[in-house]
Amino acid sequence: MAPEATRATDTADIAVDIDIDELVALRRDIHANPEVAFDEHRTSELVAAKLRAWDIETHTGIGGTGVVGVVHGQRGKGRTIALRADMDALPMEEEGRPLHRSMRQGVFHGCGHDGHTAMLLGAARHFSRHRDFAGTVVLVFQPAEETGGGASAMLADGLETRFGYDEIFALHNAPHFAPGTFGVLDGAMLASCDEVIVRIDGVGGHGSAPEKTRDPVMAAAQLICALQTVVSRSIEPSATAVLSIGSMHAGSAPNVIPSHAELTGTLRAFDENVRALARSRIQEICAGIATLSTCSITVEFRNSSPATINHREQAEAAARVAADIFGADNVLRDFPPLNGSEDFSEFLLRRPGAYALLGQGGVYCHHPEFDFNDDVLPFGVRFFVSLAHARLAA
Template sequence: MQMDGELSGLGEQMRTWRRDIHQHPELGFHEHRTAGLVARLLTEWQIDIETGIAGTGVVGTIRGTRGEGPSIGLRADMDALPMSEKGTPAHRSTHDNVFHGCGHDGHTAILLGVAWHLSRHRDFRGTVHLIFQPAEETLRGGSAMIDDGLFERFHCDEIYALHNNNALPAGKVGVRSGAILSACDLFRITIKGIGSHAAMPHKSIDPLIVGTTLVQSIQSIASRNIDPLDTAVVSVCKFLSGTAINVIPDTAVLEGTVRTLSVKAQDITLARLRTICEGAATMYGCEVSFEHLQTSPPTVNTAAETEHVRRAAERVLGADNVIVDVAPLMASEDFAFMLQQRPGSYFFLGHDGLTCHHPEFDFDDDTAPTGATVFLEIVRQRLG
């Protein structure tokens, strides 16, 4: 596919696209400028496109000149985070409290680089669908595209995605069969007690006491209900209650997350959360309601497709630069919904710099050619 020399030169162009996107970040389902940039470039390269999928999603389709064959999906996320950028690069965000602090600007630039190359080298059989997805940070964009007919409109036999990961050195790729990222469940617990004067606690049912008991009891789930060889993390991240220093309030609200690497651990943890809330209500004689706000599954790679990524990465990077059975992360990703629908693999792209969601994070542009080269080699091996 004549990719080495061309991609070396394409690196600077990917850097330019990436920094332009970084300067103009957009939140999930509002990626209008980014989607417009993607659509304009794909059109210039004579790639068939459809826009407006799940609102702001874009899919470009390239059909090989060698005739019928498999269909491969390559996916990149486009949205930014609702946080302020504290770094001072020349391409700093121009929008208050919106910032590409996770690397999605880099993922989009990488897939644009792949698109540019494939538009000029269509000597393969089958089809490549370039999926530019909105709203990954909300964990809803992937499922929204699926609900909008993604795989009915753009048939994919297998699907691939990547994410930068500074736990790996730049120039290396990490692959893993099975769960590579955790499931994510968001919850809210509302306690309705009885308020009172701080000097008369015996006339109250103190929701703060109930809430602190719940926080401690919840921590027993991972240590006493989950198989030690499995993984679960339950974090209560918000505890809201009270309005005055001398008043016992009548309500308290706890909010948090559950992260699990298996569906079994996910089911056990959610069931135990409900049971603990029911027990607290009985013990304290108050109302304790549990709300399961949002869920996404673990990101589970299929074995055959992970092997395709390994072989592709080893061919273009060398075996020493491919980490097999890379350690999973307890972060979550809505590419998981796509992997529930189609076989595929999600892999890590090593990079130098800070970790994702740090206020001074900036994508390592020098890694973009590595990511694009691996994607292109997957296409070559599967369709070439």
């Protein structure tokens, strides 16, 4: 913690104005008051109140609970660069015991979106006080990343046309990278994700007379095994795909064969052709098991996000800026892309940009004892500010 409330930090030739105490207080306040997808009302109000207090043009209710701040440079027209942070928490219980522990049962900032929001607010505060640039900085505070619907909701609400940004960038914490490191790849950063919902309708009956039923539990059991062949027998070994069944729901009594069963899971891939093949095979296998079991089986893919594919020019620009902040040896450019997914991919389908990782150490995202590392907050602010200046001048 800095002894003074506010200090200027030199990053190459950019002096970044950071109030560390305020950043930490904001982050911990958001952590203690988490809100799930499209319910980020308090968080949105906090963000909007800060932006307005800093005399930043503020737009609310975009895509539901999204907030956008706009800072116009004093040197007139130029490029428009968008910076994005996600705001939503996870529907899970926090098991850690920080002083700023979640005050909402079953809701928890277990992925660090509280830190992402605080870092972008830190950048907003800087730009509110330092507008000596040509062009515009658009600050995008997005709801509902965890469900994969927030980016699409903001886009459907006219984000691109209303704010006309040329490029867009995002930063996510990375517990598997050490604090003081930074990672960005050209091309695939994160996998696509499809939630897979399989509904099985049979004919229920007494457990003593299975011949009078069409057993959806038997069909579900066969499907769990058969679906594993989608990756092991349909996808080229050099490609990457993951299909995991995460839940099975059927029945309520030991002596009753139920009428219905449901499986849910996720499919992930880095290549759209692999993704399409896997989806097709899932449907074919379900059709085959339906014939075998004489049950009716339907498949739905929902809350889908395509793979997060960075644009090369923008990824290289992010790496150059990061090298000035972290040192070239601490900028990671060659690591396996992550099987996690991100609906920031929706933005990258429409505009050039890049998604980068900020090392923070600690337990992995979605762990019940996860907590964002406040020590890396200034790094994120410096990166956002320096990157915006670099791309405005490009």
